Amino acid sequence: MQVLAVTPEIFPLIKTGGLADVTGALPIALAKQGVSTRTLIPGYPTVLKQLEKSAPLHRYPAMHGGEATVFAATAAGLDLLVLDAPHLFDRVGGPYGDTTGADWPDNWRRFAALSFAGADIAAGAISGYRPDLVHVHDWQAALTLAYMRYGAAATTPSVITVHNLAFQGRFGAGIFAELGLPAAAMSLDGIEYYGGVGYLKAGLQSAWAITTVSPTYAQEIRTPEFGMGLDGLVTTRAADLTGIVNGIDVDIWNPQSDGHLKANFAAKTLKARAPNRKAVEERFGLVRDNSLLLCVISRLTWQKGLDILVGVLDQAVAMGARLAVLGSGDAALEGALLAAAARHSGKIGTVIGYDEGLSHLMQAGCDAILVPSRFEPCGLTQLYGLRYGCVPIVARTGGLADTVIDANEAALAAGVATGFQFDAESGSALLHAIGRAIGVHADAPAWAAMQRQGMKADVSWDRSAAKYADLYRSLVAKRT
Numbered sequence: 001m002q003v004l005a006v007t008p009e010i011f012p013l014i015k016t017g018g019l020a021d022v023t024g025a026l027p028i029a030l031a032k033q034g035v036s037t038r039t040l041i042p043g044y045p046t047v048l049k050q051l052e053k054s055a056p057l058h059r060y061p062a063m064h065g066g067e068a069t070v071f072a073a074t075a076a077g078l079d080l081l082v083l084d085a086p087h088l089f090d091r092v093g094g095p096y097g098d099t100t101g102a103d104w105p106d107n108w109r110r111f112a113a114l115s116f117a118g119a120d121i122a123a124g125a126i127s128g129y130r131p132d133l134v135h136v137h138d139w140q141a142a143l144t145l146a147y148m149r150y151g152a153a154a155t156t157p158s159v160i161t162v163h164n165l166a167f168q169g170r171f172g173a174g175i176f177a178e179l180g181l182p183a184a185a186m187s188l189d190g191i192e193y194y195g196g197v198g199y200l201k202a203g204l205q206s207a208w209a210i211t212t213v214s215p216t217y218a219q220e221i222r223t224p225e226f227g228m229g230l231d232g233l234v235t236t237r238a239a240d241l242t243g244i245v246n247g248i249d250v251d252i253w254n255p256q257s258d259g260h261l262k263a264n265f266a267a268k269t270l271k272a273r274a275p276n277r278k279a280v281e282e283r284f285g286l287v288r289d290n291s292l293l294l295c296v297i298s299r300l301t302w303q304k305g306l307d308i309l310v311g312v313l314d315q316a317v318a319m320g321a322r323l324a325v326l327g328s329g330d331a332a333l334e335g336a337l338l339a340a341a342a343r344h345s346g347k348i349g350t351v352i353g354y355d356e357g358l359s360h361l362m363q364a365g366c367d368a369i370l371v372p373s374r375f376e377p378c379g380l381t382q383l384y385g386l387r388y389g390c391v392p393i394v395a396r397t398g399g400l401a402d403t404v405i406d407a408n409e410a411a412l413a414a415g416v417a418t419g420f421q422f423d424a425e426s427g428s429a430l431l432h433a434i435g436r437a438i439g440v441h442a443d444a445p446a447w448a449a450m451q452r453q454g455m456k457a458d459v460s461w462d463r464s465a466a467k468y469a470d471l472y473r474s475l476v477a478k479r480t
């Protein structure tokens with residue numbers, strides 16, 4: 001089976017979050033299921049720098065105000081198609097905004113172009129290639145499904161995966177005329193959304209099947225609390241909605257061979273984590289002792305609930321915890337976490353920035369990772385934590401609820417606990433969970449047993465890739 005994936009990010013070429021990890025790892029895992037994936041991505045400068053271009057496979061003389069070409073490339077075992085459109089993608093900054101973080105004002109155009117090319121390729125624009133199914137990710141690729149539905153690939157099965165319903169790609173109605181869609185598409189059943197245009201909405205409306213990245217999040221987004229205005233539409237499509245939890249790339253995230261670590265280790269050699277712990281303590285300016293060493297590795301945004309953590313940090317330190325924070329995002333949260341580090345010098349350390357290598361070292365050296373999200377479609381850092389013996393302490397929401405077994409009395413007695421869960425959005429519940437972790441951590445054999453139990457969990461892509469492959473097959477079977 002041939003699948004065309006369309007995504008704005010793919011690891012290791014361009015990443016701002018978990019989406020890139022998924023689109024980078026899923027094709028490799030799907031190959032074992034007999035599914036070959038080609039992935040269409042935008043030609044950002046950092047992507048082009050890392051690739052060797054083929055001859056153009058397709059040319060657009062005038063795509064939203066400039067010439068664009070599609071070329072093929074391979075990287076890290078991935079089979080790529082790249083939309084090279086310098087007037088849209090050749091810019092200094094991130095994939096979605098400038099160096100100050102402000103969104104590019106023409107994002108609607110940039111990702112309409114990506115989606116247009118996706119639908120075109122689905123319809124056979126590249127000679128000798130006709131995918132059996134198209135799988136798009138998030139709002140940036142969602143319009144592909146509208147172009148397919150109102151164009152020449154309406155009979156090609158499609159899947160949209162929602163990695164985060166909070167990001168919807170909403171724009172004013174004025175752009176519609178430039179999208180090149182028929183007038184009929186500007187309808188309640190199409191792309192129209194509260195009087196404007198909604199890219200994700202159009203994708204949800206047009207997809208043959210919808211997936212999101214955990215079963216719990218698939219339920220949650222049917223409610224007004226998590227549905228972000230789309231719960232009504234999601235509910236009408238509930239029969240076509242499933243939750244498939246993300247895996248992680250267990251070769252990249254392998255504590256036995258990870259090159260970012262000071263020392264490699266396995267479940268049987270947990271003591272070998274010690275040099276990693278020392279390196280984290282030094283990097284974050286923490287006192288060196290045996291107290292519980294917590295970490296946070298996160299975008300610093302409202303979603304991630306770090307303001308809730310900030311609110312209880314003084315008490316957490318008083319209880320005997322230490323904390324290393326790596327993250328970047330909202331200026332107010334960065335400031336609050338830096339202030340907490342200044343206030344609790346030696347007990348809290350904060351590094352503002354994005355540092356892939358340091359994130360690996362922290363998972364390998366800290367005792368526990370805190371994920372206090374208000375909502376979390378899947379979450380990856382708790383999965384890395386499980387794999388690295390860094391016990392997850394997570395809010396009971398979305399994928400966090402689905403992937404961590406809480407250390408309640410029954411789970412502890414049965415020896416199956418892998419972490420701690422607490423009620424999302426509650427500072428006192430978070431503090432109570434930290435207290436429970438301190439309690440188990442004081443009992444070294446019990447803590448090590450919990451680390452080992454987490455390291456046994458299957459966090460690979462194998463099971464989830466099989467579920468995607470089954471879904472693909474069921475959709476392709478519907479076509480004929």
Ligand code: ADP
Binds near residue numbers: 326328356
């Ligand atoms: P989201 O996609 O919502 O940001 P996920 O938990 O799904 O959250 O994925 C986040 C990914 O980004 C993980 O791979 C995590 O390790 C990484 N990450 C987040 N912040 C940082 C940072 N400051 N430095 C390094 N890696 C980070």
